[in-house]
Amino acid sequence: MTAAVVSTDPRTGESVPVAPPTTDAEVEQTTRAAADAAAGLEALGRSGRAELLRAAAARLEANGSEIVATADLETAIGPDRLKGELARTTYQLRMFAEVAEEGSYLEATIDHAGDTPMGPGPDLRRMLVPLGPVAVFGASNFPLAFSVPGGDTASALAAGCPVVAKAHESHPATSLLAHRALREAAEQVGAPEGTVGIVLGREAGARLVADPRITAVGFTGSLSGARALQRIIDDRPDPIPFYGELSSINPLVVTEAAAAARGAAIAEGLVGSFTMAAGQLCTKPGLAFVPVGAAGDALVARMAELVADAPAKPLLNARIHESYAEIGGRLAGLDGVEVAGRGATDGTGFAAGAALLTVAAADLRPEVAQECFGPIAIAVRYDGTDDLLHALRALPSSLAAAVHAEESDDLDALLAVLRTRAGRVLFDGYPTGVLVAWAQTHGGPWPSTNTVHTSVGPTAIRRFLRPLTWQNAPERVLPPELRDAGPAIPRRIDGVLRLPR
Amino acid sequence: MTAAVVSTDPRTGESVPVAPPTTDAEVEQTTRAAADAAAGLEALGRSGRAELLRAAAARLEANGSEIVATADLETAIGPDRLKGELARTTYQLRMFAEVAEEGSYLEATIDHAGDTPMGPGPDLRRMLVPLGPVAVFGASNFPLAFSVPGGDTASALAAGCPVVAKAHESHPATSLLAHRALREAAEQVGAPEGTVGIVLGREAGARLVADPRITAVGFTGSLSGARALQRIIDDRPDPIPFYGELSSINPLVVTEAAAAARGAAIAEGLVGSFTMAAGQLCTKPGLAFVPVGAAGDALVARMAELVADAPAKPLLNARIHESYAEIGGRLAGLDGVEVAGRGATDGTGFAAGAALLTVAAADLRPEVAQECFGPIAIAVRYDGTDDLLHALRALPSSLAAAVHAEESDDLDALLAVLRTRAGRVLFDGYPTGVLVAWAQTHGGPWPSTNTVHTSVGPTAIRRFLRPLTWQNAPERVLPPELRDAGPAIPRRIDGVLRLPR
Incomplete structure (x- = not known):
């Protein structure tokens, strides 16, 4: 029998079992559900996903006392800081709801057919689309804001990517509570069943990263942990994007x-x-x-x-x-x-x-x-x-x-x-304290991260998107954002960036 | 003695020597010059770099007959297609000049200090900044548009990154001619000496990717070639971004x-x-x-x-x-x-x-x-x-x-x-023919590329940039684009995207 995942009180060093580790079959079931959820989550649309994010924030707040108490038992961070972290987490979820609604993150672009210096050009329409299911590895030191309900999850869901979170060994019970809140929010707004999944245990985490249905990994942790996951990714037939926040001396x-x-x-x-x-x-x-x-x-x-x-x-x-x-x-x-x-x-x-x-x-x-x-x-x-x-x-x-x-x-x-x-x-200040804001950068050259993106703030969404171009597409197959009469979002049309009136 | 790099006529299979391969010491000299050029190239500003790109286009056109004739000898692509490719290449350089001038690529963002739900927030100002020297590995099949003077080079220079190109074995003489045109353009506009470098030979290419002064790699080629370069990058103390266009069955x-x-x-x-x-x-x-x-x-x-x-x-x-x-x-x-x-x-x-x-x-x-x-x-x-x-x-x-x-x-x-x-x-069309346009995507999930970016079109510039945030900075140290009275570029101020009047 495999040992249970445990919750350890840092104030005493004593542990209690929380749940059995996720089996291989369960990991596959979870990623399969996530893959099955991808189309439905995208079809929810930007406003539907905004609703999901706001519902998640409300559920976390509704269960706030239990979440904070559990997180304090597992991390000894203290109730006051954890209440602050919960506020940061719900603020972050709601900010990504606004990001989804505002829509500039799509980089919606229309180039109408016409003559170019290289001859006649086709009609090209481009926007960013979700990558697919994202694995999120939370951090030991932020059981909420950088973990199951944190920035990676919020930005991935806003982008339209289902999330499978790996519960951190430092706070598995908190992770399960946060996951329940997210899952209930998904049910509440009619998001697909596999929108948010969770796995427990180190082996399950490794399986998750190797799983063919996972399309990107968000990670906040140590350089050695990142190297281990990178090796798993390198061994995949299809290496996937890996966004890690790693090591920093500041x-x-x-x-x-x-x-x-x-x-x-x-x-x-x-x-x-x-x-x-x-x-x-x-x-x-x-x-x-x-x-x-x-x-x-x-x-x-x-x-x-x-x-x-x-x-x-x-x-x-x-x-x-x-x-x-x-x-x-x-x-x-x-x-x-x-x-x-x-x-x-x-x-x-x-x-x-x-x-x-x-x-x-x-x-x-x-x-x-x-x-x-x-x-x-x-x-x-x-x-x-x-x-x-x-x-x-x-x-x-x-x-x-x-x-x-x-x-x-x-x-x-x-x-x-x-x-x-x-x-x-x-x-004339101190680096601790990273405001969730449009102009924030939480990232930097190796070894602080392995990416050219921030993991805090609205632009973190870019990590879970890729560009897709429709060429000479009939209007009926285009997403609403790329139709001539599009929604009120910023778009670049024939080379000129335009704001909604 | 090391064998010379040769130029081979595909119509006959016969080779002539072009130049000796770049030695280890020369590779280091070239990357050192590129690193030394980085600050000056950025200081040229967006308009200075636009001038550089336009001067490069003009030089390539001025030397067009020789370049086309040489490329035809080395590739047998034919003068007509090569003239078209040259036109595409100069168009691309001029388009990136416009991209630099238009300035939206900077994602300039200002969040003024103020109260937030998490307490008082600092003044945060963010824009994308160049990564540093970029190694560009051109393709066999586009000796101009995807090689020394091609899209990777144009987008890196527009971003403010010096470029060291690796001449492709299929067209070293063409590469040297194109490099000369770029170098002369840099001289003409007063860009730093190391703005555009070149190395020849496979070993020099490997040294280039391993060189600590190189901060990113652009690559168009085979999956096996990409895997070899990726292994070199993985062995660096600081793995760097590697943007490869690899294999595609379409x-x-x-x-x-x-x-x-x-x-x-x-x-x-x-x-x-x-x-x-x-x-x-x-x-x-x-x-x-x-x-x-x-x-x-x-x-x-x-x-x-x-x-x-x-x-x-x-x-x-x-x-x-x-x-x-x-x-x-x-x-x-x-x-x-x-x-x-x-x-x-x-x-x-x-x-x-x-x-x-x-x-x-x-x-x-x-x-x-x-x-x-x-x-x-x-x-x-x-x-x-x-x-x-x-x-x-x-x-x-x-x-x-x-x-x-x-x-x-x-x-x-x-x-x-x-x-x-x-x-x-x-x-209702055919995939060959990739227009250089804002709405273009030349990229896709593995194995077509290893990135979530396009390598054709203005947004290719994003590959060679990273975000940098200035917090509570005195105005005198801010780049012009982040001062309150900034230049006429799109900026996001206190969360709202604004266009220049």
């Missing part, structure tokens, strides 16, 4: 002027940011570049004080707890790395203490500049602009990079480097 | 009504399409689904007559010539496959004769339904709608699928399948 640079002007405030902001959520956010500022000299010394000293006062907090699961101890310990032992401050380490279950390390920029090398999930950061002391730029150029890319500067600072050279190292560059 | 369906109404015309159109360019177009209709019965018999008989009358034509190179003989011979020998017609096979060099095979839909299996470059097609005889749909469902995906039907035909079930099997569905 450098934050404090200029000399900023350190002098407001070093203490930056120290507080930084420690608050890297210990938030026990340092388990993918946008945690892992490396803080602080100038050498008195102002920088004071900033680091203040950070060290705050870290020493920080209480131990439970990490999400046993794996993260172990790897925090292991990687954190290894980092602290590297040549040139010193421990500037350590927080309390008492606590039961998966509790862990905060830590602040320091290193000279000249000593920053790949084994130092690696992501470590948990409440740890490294202050990198740089001696002048050249030293700083040299160190930044050698960094892997991140989801975000931050600059604390004063008006007097010339930022050209710094930004020229930073913008090649991140998908979001922010000023 | 099914064409003739309904019973269409066969009855205009079988002879369809037979002529089909043979014209699959023997055009000696059958070496990626949109060649490789499988024609023809109903059983008298009308279908007559259609196939007419195709066989036309094939028998078709003259032998030289194929592009020795490899294609060999594989045409090998794959064509193997197909003809498969159980259930019959030879309905064969064209003349006389001819020197790489000349090859046309062939028409037939098979019953029930006998269509993967080894029959495979792409074979060259003037060969298979008429697949189907017996009723179920037989047809069953066969289509088992097909690999293609760049294009075509339907010949009458008004009386109910196409719903047929189109439901075809649209999952192609990036372009066309009606």
Whole structure:
């Protein structure tokens, strides 16, 4: 008999069984239902899918107390943050409802037949169409907003793609509750039965990615997890798109002027940011570049004080707890790395203490500049602009990079480097906190992601769509959005982008 | 000493040396120059890059006679088709100049700071930015439009990405001439020196893809070639986006009504399409689904007559010539496959004769339904709608699928399948001939491509861009397109798409 999927309380380390893992036959049944649902979900239309997304948000809210309590038991994230995450999740679902209704995401384009410099041209009509069933692998650290009911699911459903979610080992019971809410929403609006499925267990996840009916994978997790899934995809007869948010160290640079002007405030902001959520956010500022000299010394000293006062907090699961101890310990032992401050380490279950390390920029090398999930950061002391730029150029890319500067600072050279190292560059703030908004980018060059798309915000929908062109098609076979008298959406007609009146 | 890269005349099979292959050190020098050019090319701005693209078009036209004559010697495509291809190429360059100027491709988006349901939101500004140096692998069958000065290069330069082209073995001399025109255009408009580079030789191509300065690869070629490049990319410390147009069989369906109404015309159109360019177009209709019965018999008989009358034509190179003989011979020998017609096979060099095979839909299996470059097609005889749909469902995906039907035909079930099997569905026409237009899609699910983008038309630019968000940035560091008083381009401001007045 296969061991049950369990729910583990990070505050105690104790586990209770939740459900048996999904069998091979059940995975196939689920993906088959998803494939069967694809045409019906698309036929629901943009307004029907908007209704589905809004119904899902309402169901999650209606079951909010149970969902938050369950998620707190499984993740120890705390009810307040989880309520906030639930609000983010429902906001995200409703935003994608608006995205579907607004319709610009279709890139609807009509080129009427006519003469061209290459001779007579046919009638061409193009829009983006859903890929088909999408597998969604949620994250340990956001049991809602980046998991079963999260951004990947919302954007895939808005696009018209059925979703099969893989429940994360860190929160299977929460995943099942969220799935039930989504499934009930689908029933309520008359969406096809296989619109939203779920599988449990690591093996089921691997089967899911290998399944021929799955057409794309959304993933938020570790580089090693992504590599394992990529290998499965590479072995498919038809490799499919794989959108992974992977690993990010998120450098934050404090200029000399900023350190002098407001070093203490930056120290507080930084420690608050890297210990938030026990340092388990993918946008945690892992490396803080602080100038050498008195102002920088004071900033680091203040950070060290705050870290020493920080209480131990439970990490999400046993794996993260172990790897925090292991990687954190290894980092602290590297040549040139010193421990500037350590927080309390008492606590039961998966509790862990905060830590602040320091290193000279000249000593920053790949084994130092690696992501470590948990409440740890490294202050990198740089001696002048050249030293700083040299160190930044050698960094892997991140989801975000931050600059604390004063008006007097010339930022050209710094930004020229930073913008090649991140998908979001922010000023006088902290990278944690990723607003769901049109102008958001949660993505960046490898290893932060393996894609040229964001996974947060409306444009995340582009990942689950492909272009399809109808050439000389009779009007009766065209989708409504491509008929001459189309709905009120932005369209490009004969080369000119037009807005609905 | 390493053997020189040679130019081979397909009409005779004779070769002359062109240049030594690019050494490892030269590859590195070229990619280094490309990386050094990236910031300057972006700083040229959209109008500067538009000027570059127009200057390139003008240079290619100015050197048109020499380019066409050289390409004809290397490819035997014929001066008329090559003149047409040159016109397509310059049109494409000028179209991307317009795309750069029009600016909607940037997806410029501004979300001003303000209250949100998740609390106060920062000022977020987002647009797409160039990835960096792009490696372009051209195709054997389009020495201009899909090679050094082709769509991948035009779209990458428009995006602001320097290009390093790998000269195709089938037309190295043409590639060098085209590269010279591009390089002179870059000089003329003051673009950085490394804006357009070129490498020769297979090993240099492999080095290019492995080079850490290359940030994306555009490729038009074979599935096996793509798999080899993908392995190199997988071995990089930072896997990069790889956009490949690979393999396509392009099914064409003739309904019973269409066969009855205009079988002879369809037979002529089909043979014209699959023997055009000696059958070496990626949109060649490789499988024609023809109903059983008298009308279908007559259609196939007419195709066989036309094939028998078709003259032998030289194929592009020795490899294609060999594989045409090998794959064509193997197909003809498969159980259930019959030879309905064969064209003349006389001819020197790489000349090859046309062939028409037939098979019953029930006998269509993967080894029959495979792409074979060259003037060969298979008429697949189907017996009723179920037989047809069953066969289509088992097909690999293609760049294009075509339907010949009458008004009386109910196409719903047929189109439901075809649209999952192609990036372009066309009606009462032939898939060869891919207009460069806004509404074009030259792409499709695996194995036709490995991407969710088109490689023809303005939206091909999306492949070489990634989103970047500036958060709470001082106006002075923002690109012009993201300042409040931006240039006259479409922008989304606080969630609402707006056009320039």
